[in-house]
Amino acid sequence: xxxxxxxxxxxxxxxxxxxxxxxxxxxxxxxxxxxxxxxxxxxxxxxxxxxxxxxxxxxxxxxxxxxxxxxxxxxxxxxxxxxxxxxxxxxxxxxxxxxxxxxxxxxxxxxxxxxxxxxxxxxxxxxxxxxxxxxxxxxxxxxxxxxxxxxxxxxxxxxxxxxxxxxxxxxxxxxxxxxxxxxxxxxxxxxxxxxxxxxxxxxxxxxxxxxxxxxxxxxxxxxx
Numbered sequence: 001x002x003x004x005x006x007x008x009x010x011x012x013x014x015x016x017x018x019x020x021x022x023x024x025x026x027x028x029x030x031x032x033x034x035x036x037x038x039x040x041x042x043x044x045x046x047x048x049x050x051x052x053x054x055x056x057x058x059x060x061x062x063x064x065x066x067x068x069x070x071x072x073x074x075x076x077x078x079x080x081x082x083x084x085x086x087x088x089x090x091x092x093x094x095x096x097x098x099x100x101x102x103x104x105x106x107x108x109x110x111x112x113x114x115x116x117x118x119x120x121x122x123x124x125x126x127x128x129x130x131x132x133x134x135x136x137x138x139x140x141x142x143x144x145x146x147x148x149x150x151x152x153x154x155x156x157x158x159x160x161x162x163x164x165x166x167x168x169x170x171x172x173x174x175x176x177x178x179x180x181x182x183x184x185x186x187x188x189x190x191x192x193x194x195x196x197x198x199x200x201x202x203x204x205x206x207x208x209x210x211x212x213x214x215x216x217x218x219x220x221x222x223x224x
Contacts, residue, residue, distance in 0.1 A: 020079040020106065028052060031085045032114040033141055046085065055091040065099035072103045079134055083110040094124040101132045108134040112141055113154045122154070130162035139168040 028051035034041040045051075054060045068078050080100070087093070088111050097107050115122050125133065136158055144151045158165050 018077045018104065019075060020077055022079045022081070024081045024083060026083055026085075027055075027087055027090055028085045030089055031112075032089065033086070033112055033143055035141060035143075040085075051085075052089060052091055055093075058092065058095070061092045061096050062099075065096055068100060068105060069103040072105055077103070078105040079108065080105065081108045081110060086114065087111055088113075088115050088119065088121040088125070090121065093121045097124070097128065097132070101129075106132055106134045108136065110137045110139065112144070113138045113151060114141070114144055117150075117154060117157075125163075126157055126161050128161075128163075130164070133163055135164040135166060137166045137168055 029040045029045035030049055030051045031040070031046040034046055038046070040046050068080065072078060078100070082090070082093075087109055090096075100107060109125065113122075117123075125136070138155055138158075140151065155165055155167065
């Protein structure tokens with residue numbers, strides 16, 4: 001059950017054999033994070049692993065693949081950005097993507113990479129062809145600071161696999177000091193963040209209204 005689907009038509013690229021329709025596919029709310037700025041965390045929906053259940057059904061996976069593949073032509077294909085929640089928690093993700101790839105479609109991921117290196121979906125992403133995976137947007141959250149070296153190693157694995165990787169830093173600062181240290185803090189984090197992997201990085205400064213939720217406890221990934 002896809003939560004929502006946003007479709008944008010991209011113009012033809014010169015000499016490109018196909019035109020790609022970009023669609024953001026919001027899979028579910030379930031996540032590995034419980035961020036202070038996220039209303040899904042406040043509602044508890046990030047911890048609701050029952051939302052993963054439909055994707056364990058191969059019939060459901062086939063329905064999703066058929067929806068896009070039946071609307072794929074030699075002239076028009078899909079470029080699907082999987083997001084959520086944490087898309088790498090999706091059961092049968094590799095099966096869905098492989099079916100999409102066979103019809104000439106592409107995928108992209110907006111992920112926190114807050115999953116184990118041995119997790120099946122992360123291994124699938126590392127092994128997938130860069131011609132099938134358009135890009136990976138990896139979002140670094142405060143909860144990942146405790147495994148910072150490991151997190152950067154995951155980024156490097158994806159880079160070595162040939163994938164286009166972008167990083168996204170969520171800088172969460174307390175209300176009382178945000179405006180005083182935000183510029184300097186952002187500069188420090190920018191240099192620290194992009195140097196190990198040299199990938200394009202954006203800064204997402206956020207000032208939470210609830211100061212008690214600035215550094216929330218990290219949830220363990222639900223079993224899939």
